[in-house]
Amino acid sequence: MKKTLVAVMLFVLALSAAQAQKLTGAGATFPYPIYSKWFSEYAAAHPGVEINYQPIGSGGGIRQVTSGLVDFGATDSPATDEQLASSKTKLIHIPTVLGAVVPIFNVPGIGDLKFSSEVLADIYLGKIVSWNDARIAKDNPGVTLPGQQIIVVHRSDGSGTTFIFTDYLSKVSKDWAGGPGKGASPSWPVGVGGKGNEGVAGLVRQLPGAIGYVELIYALQNKISFGEVKNAAGNFVRASIEGVTESAASVKQMPADYRVSITNAPGANAYPISSFTWLLVPLKSPDAAKGKVLKDLLSWIVNSGESEVQSLSYAPLPPSVAEKVLKTIYSLQ
DSSP states (O other): OHHHHHHHHHHHHHHHHHHOEEEEEEEOSTTHHHHHHHHHHHHHHSTTEEEEEEOOOHHHHHHHHHTTSSSEEEESSOOOHHHHHTOSSOEEEEEEEEEEEEEEEOBTTBOOOEEOHHHHHHHHTTSOOBTTOHHHHHHSTTOOOOOOBOEEEEESSOOHHHHHHHHHHHHHOHHHHTTTOSSSSOOOSSOEEESHHHHHHHHHHHSTTEEEEEEHHHHHHTTOOBOEEEOTTSOEEOOOHHHHHHHHTTOSSOOTTOOOOOTTOOSTTOOSSEEEEEEEEESSOSSHHHHHHHHHHHHHHHHTGGGGGGGGTOBOOOHHHHHHHHHHHHTOO
């Protein structure tokens, strides 16, 4: 009897050890609030699984996963062909959720502002330097704007949020497209840098007269005012799940590699600074046991996690995209 009990206990211990896996990931701060929730919930439901995710910015996430330093990366700016070619393992983009980048501001006494696309671009180009500029006033009739200097705040790290913002600016401003252009780390004409969405939100909150850009949830969590943005249809729209979803609907045919831009999308209510965000995962994991857990985690995200994203002001994957993504996940090794 004792031998049987010992054998059973050894089997249980061996099974637990086999199931115990620690996954490491790094990258985007844009989806960090929902990733933190997902990874915590998944680990709690799967004893022995630990998921350590470091929100170091999209650029850092791409560097770490292509170098083989983490099991998965996270990015809001799709990896380039060159970055993918340099990776130690063949990687694929897995879209997980959609979100909005919003212009946040700290103008004492003012809680609501509207920004046309050209005005946002020219503020970040250093061409509009005070809050009572005639072009800002034109977008905001009836609002008494102060003659306060605008303090421009941008990201200091390689950032997918920056890529989304500058991808948008490049589509709506010839001067931006022909100058700094789109990228995760552009050469900023003016401004001060903050690390991560948290850093930008913190600086704007601390500096009267400041303007910055962050993922929507960071504005809401920090109770920072954010503006409406003029979309491609000519309407001023406030960031919302519905507006992001309408932007996503502009994608009629999702590319096989899922690398797609939805900034400045058509649609009467489409929010113009919207984007997918992605996990970068190996097509074939170097560690079979970790690969199995990662595959199950990704499946759980699409099948169960998507139902939770709206509570944190993200938009879920459209059903057609989710179905396609699941097929890709099931093909992973």
